[in-house]
Amino acid sequence: MIENLNVFAVRTLTQKEYFAPGHRSCQGCAEALAVRLVCKALGRNIIIASATGCMEIVSSPFPFTSWKVPWFHCAFENTAAVASGIEVGLKVLMRKGRIPQKKIVTVGLAGDGGTADIGLQALSGALERGHDFIYVCTDNEAYMNTGIQRSSSTPFGASTTTSPAGKTKMGQITWKKNMAAIAAAHNIPYVATACPSYPMDLIQKVKKAADIKGAAYIHILSVCPTGWRSAPDLSIKLGRLAVETGTFPLYEVEHGKYHLNIDFPKLKPIKEYIKLQGRFRHLTEEMIEEIQTRITHDYEQLKERDKRGF
């Protein structure tokens, strides 16, 4: 869908902001941008249940708030369950006539730690129960809020404060957990990956998720200059490189059917993406080669699924 949209399409978006400026995120935070775009896509008739994490901390130091839509935070690992509660609460109150009938989209919003690690059980439960809500994971590939500790979503080789590059170990020794595939395995109607470097694609996916009845899962790669040790002015570029190198392909799984949104006949070498990030500074040529092999393999697999449709 991307190739049909030129860069000016962004200007057609609403001027309204539901995630207000003035929050406390770091310079170049692509996660804040992702949240802003998600809100723009959904408009005002939403309720957000947010996990503990960067987006919660930067937006809600009492008595301030950056949220122009109803927003709820209670803990770290239960975002999907809280969103489930909000969804059923609205449903039953409307059915009993205690609040007027109206379409209100419930959104669960959590980072990669709150989704792939500590929140995975609650998410699996909510997806299995089939609540009508959108779960958005803004993935910055580590526990950035607590000081860049590794999560199961941290990529292989990345140095974090708990997977440091040392004399015997070279950063994260495990491969990134494939959350979108895990979500899709729950047979929910809609799963997508997105990145704020592709704003129109992201917005269309969020809108689609809102229109679909049932649970939808959107996994958004969110560049974090603080944690990735990258220049704040490179966040958009890095997001693009993540897609262009095949590190983070943009795709949808609609009712089990895979669809690769942008296909590149030839992927850019992974090195172009890695060299801009301090967290990969220690990597040897052999390790970069190992990552390249894995990324190429995974991307080919995804292309096959796209061709096959499942």
Add this chain to the structure above:
Amino acid sequence: MAKRVGMEVSIAAAEAVKQANVDVISAYPITPQTHIVEHLSEIVANGEMDAEFFCVESEHSAMSICIGSEATGARSFTCTSAQGLALMAEMTYIASGLRLPILMIVANRTLSAPLSIWNDHSDAMMIRDCGWVQYFVENGQEVYDHVFISYRLGEDRNVLFPVIINMDGFVLSHVIEPIELIEQEKIDQFLPPYQPLYQLHPDQPITMGAFALPAIFAETKKAQEMALRASMGKILEVWKAFGDMTGRYYQPVETYRAEDAETLLLTMGSIGETASVAVDQMREEGRSVGLVKIRLWRPFPFEALKQATLHAKNLVVIDRAVSVGGPGGPVASEVKAAIYGEPIRPSVYNFAAGISGRDVTPFDFIKMVDKAEIEIEEGNKEGFEIYGVRE
């Protein structure tokens, strides 16, 4: 006229949840709480009640769903026991801090290890300081009644606290008792639909659950502390209104043949009924023994407790849990703290009895009174022991 029906206490609890017109029920099965959720799921499946019922993947999520639904303004209910309560402990503090008037019934059971499914109060004591209104009821009728009482109380705009009804697992949850059911019209009058002060809705966007910096956290904690203490007046008021409707008047602390007693037994929960049998026996033998029962655990009824106990010489406190490595049982700690400042006060001898479902018979209460009176006489005025341990 109200019907008196023989039914299992768990079933009565579920019937009360139905009559309270609860909107959202979310729970996870754990012994001995299971009969409540089983019966509720039947009620909903049969269309006898218009509610959303979710049997979820963990107790943590059960409480989280209640927190989410209650925040939208839906009357929400859950129930659990022991390990389940431990898993949701984190969320109990949050429900109270966010002032969401959820109701939870805890069928009290021992916390592992060793694993044991039987009854004591170690689960309830783990979350003693979670900021909920907490009752310990004595029989099935009290469980049934307190479902209505709790919602009316918790949802009051001057209260806005979640409420726990502690009922002893198995010895209360699984027994069949005569329950006087209240007519639906009366309940609807006593408990109108929930009118939340704040609710999540796009028409009036609010931020709920903002984080607090040290500059404001202490103030929020003080506000919570003041509000929970101040709920005492409303608790008495709701009990009075309920009594006027049903003839069943409840008090934070109740006494039985205690006014002139030299030695007082003090219990909390269902063993109070057994203790009263023991008191009768001892009275028949001419002994000056009475009974004090604590029904309201939080906010703690300091004044009522003093009134009930200060005249006695010996106070024998029966705990159903142990504060391991600490001062003994948690109830005794509270009782001692309540009477500490009084110039004339009884000696407090503390037993932990009925640990993990070990039977406590009237005979055991007599033995404990005997032992306590001797120990206090011999100068061991503040002793603690776990009763009935085989050596």
